Structure formats: structure tokens, C-alpha cells
Amino acid sequence: MPSDEPQFLELAGPSGPRRIAVLIERHSAAAGSPATPGLVWLQGFKSDMVSTKASALSQWCRPRGLALTRFDYSGHGRSEGRFVDGTLSRWLEETAAVFRQLTEGPQLLIGSSMGGHIALLLIRHLRQIAPAEAARIKGAVLIAPAWDMTEALMWAGFSSQIRAAIERDGQYLRPSRYGDAPYPITRALIEDGRNHLFAGTSFDPGCPLRILHGMQDGDVPWRHSLGLIDLLATADVLVMLVDHKQFYDVPAERLDGRDVHDAAAARCDHPRRELLVVAARWKKGKNETQ
Numbered sequence: 001m002p003s004d005e006p007q008f009l010e011l012a013g014p015s016g017p018r019r020i021a022v023l024i025e026r027h028s029a030a031a032g033s034p035a036t037p038g039l040v041w042l043q044g045f046k047s048d049m050v051s052t053k054a055s056a057l058s059q060w061c062r063p064r065g066l067a068l069t070r071f072d073y074s075g076h077g078r079s080e081g082r083f084v085d086g087t088l089s090r091w092l093e094e095t096a097a098v099f100r101q102l103t104e105g106p107q108l109l110i111g112s113s114m115g116g117h118i119a120l121l122l123i124r125h126l127r128q129i130a131p132a133e134a135a136r137i138k139g140a141v142l143i144a145p146a147w148d149m150t151e152a153l154m155w156a157g158f159s160s161q162i163r164a165a166i167e168r169d170g171q172y173l174r175p176s177r178y179g180d181a182p183y184p185i186t187r188a189l190i191e192d193g194r195n196h197l198f199a200g201t202s203f204d205p206g207c208p209l210r211i212l213h214g215m216q217d218g219d220v221p222w223r224h225s226l227g228l229i230d231l232l233a234t235a236d237v238l239v240m241l242v243d244h245k246q247f248y249d250v251p252a253e254r255l256d257g258r259d260v261h262d263a264a265a266a267r268c269d270h271p272r273r274e275l276l277v278v279a280a281r282w283k284k285g286k287n288e289t290q
Contacts, residue, residue, distance in 0.1 A: 006078055009210055011097055015090040021078035022071040022098060023049055025058060037106040037138050038067035042098060044113030045062050046183055047076030053112055084171065084184050087192035088150065090119040092121050100133055109140040113220060116145025124204045139208040144220040147228050150193025153220065154185060166190065177218060204233040
């Protein structure tokens with residue numbers, strides 16, 4: 001069984017010295033082989049490496065003999081640093097260090113929300129500075145990817161009063177949807193984020209992408225994923241939209257609206273770009289997919 005105690009990676013990069021907590025699971029089940037890619041988990045904003053999704057992924061990997069690497073960004077979980085000092089540059093630097101120093105052989109990236117954005121940033125970064133390292137990334141699974149999140153999902157939606165508060169006070173305390181304390185959105189996070197945008201560019205990830213997005217997502221709208229595929233200079237993209245409400249039936253016919261199909265037709269014009277819409281019913285905690 002893997003240890004729940006992390007190891008620590010000492011970083012001394014441009015963003016200053018810090019210790020990053022990392023969990024590495026290397027399983028010996030017969031399913032594993034040197035040619036089998038390991039998995040790298042990248043969680044979302046204010047999440048950590050032992051969150052529900054990360055823990056479920058770990059449990060899924062064990063019987064399949066799949067290696068899994070997960071870590072906490074600085075200011076998150078068990079890593080050093082203050083959350084208010086976090087920026088995309090800082091978290092990308094940490095992600096690149098973990099990938100290059102603590103993984104080996106082929107890898108698949110799995111990124112949730114902000115982790116999806118960081119997965120894309122890591123691919124772009126490595127393709128620019130270390131093509132051999134980028135070639136180890138054999139694909140990426142993006143769950144509700146919050147690409148360009150600081151600009152498209154934060155700044156663009158803020159009122160003039162919130163923007164003024166960020167400019168004046170250096171941060172805005174954004175209420176959380178998850179019952180915990182408000183999240184500080186800092187001016188440094190917003191300004192640094194403008195160095196890491198994809199909008200208006202064409203991006204070839206050099207590997208297959210699989211995008212999974214719930215159509216009831218309150219943080220990252222599902223149309224945001226459709227906007228991403230407009231930017232991708234690759235044919236090997238699959239977007240799966242999942243419509244569900246926990247503990248309620250969702251009739252499949254409600255997915256036949258023209259908004260979904262028109263969006264798909266407008267954006268999935270390449271023969272190898274596919275978009276699936278899945279109606280999922282959640283009843284008494286049991287999932288059924290139609």
C-alpha cells in the first residue's frame with residue numbers, strides 16, 4: 001500500500017525557495033509495464049492532492065498497477081507558502097519541477113478545473129523549452145478545464161466595484177461555493193495570469209486531449225470547453241458533456257436543444273474532433289449513464 005506521508009521537493013526557482021509536498025505511488029501489479037504511462041494529477045484552485053477526485057483516482061490506479069504522481073501547489077495542502085502569494089507562474093514552475101524531476105517515462109496528465117489550465121500550460125512550456133520532456137506526455141484528460149481562468153472566468157466577470165477593490169486593496173475576497181472561507185483573488189494573480197493566456201492563439205498540444213465537462217458546473221461553464229477546441233491545432237480531441245443533477249432524474253430529451261447541437265456543429269467540424277453529450281441519472285447515490 002502506498003504511504004500517505006508525502007516526500008518534499010525543494011525548489012529554488014525564480015519564485016523563491018519552497019518545499020512542495022508530493023505523493024508518488026508506484027504499484028507492482030502485473031498490469032503495469034515500463035511502456036504503461038504513469039498518471040500525473042493536477043488539482044484545481046484551492047484544492048489539494050487528497051481531495052475526493054484525487055483519492056478516487058488513486059484507488060482506481062492501484063489494482064491496475066498504474067503509477068500516480070500528485071502534489072500540492074505552494075499555499076495548498078501540505079506544501080509551504082501562503083495562498084495569497086500564489087500565481088500561475090509560481091504553480092507552473094512547481095508543476096514543471098515535479099514532472100521533470102520526479103516522473104520518468106511516458107505520462108498522462110489529468111487536470112481538474114485550474115489543473116486543466118496548468119496541464120495545458122505545462123505542455124506548452126515544455127514544448128517550447130524541453131521538447132524531449134514534452135514528448136513524454138502521451139495525452140491529457142481535462143475535467144472542466146478552466147483555461148485562461150484569471151481573465152475569462154475571473155476578471156471578465158467581475159463588477160467595476162470588485163475590479164476597483166483589487167486595484168486599490170490588492171485583493172478581493174471571493175465567496176466560496178463550498179462552505180469554507182472566502183478565496184483571496186489577488187492583483188498579482190490577475191496580472192500574472194495575463195502572461196499565460198491561450199485566447200487568440202493557435203495551440204498544438206502534440207498529444208491527444210480528452211475533455212470531460214458537467215453541464216451543471218457552476219464554476220466553469222460547459223461552453224468554456226467548446227471555446228477551447230477552437231484554439232487547438234490538433235485533430236485528436238474528444239469533448240464529453242455530461243448533464244446530471246445529483247439525486248434527480250434528467251430526461252435525455254432535454255439535451256436535444258439546438259444550443260447544444262449548434263455549438264457542436266460550429267466547433268467540431270474536423271472528422272476526428274468529436275463531441276458527445278451524455279445524459280446521466282443519479283438516483284440514491286447510484287450512477288446510470290444513458
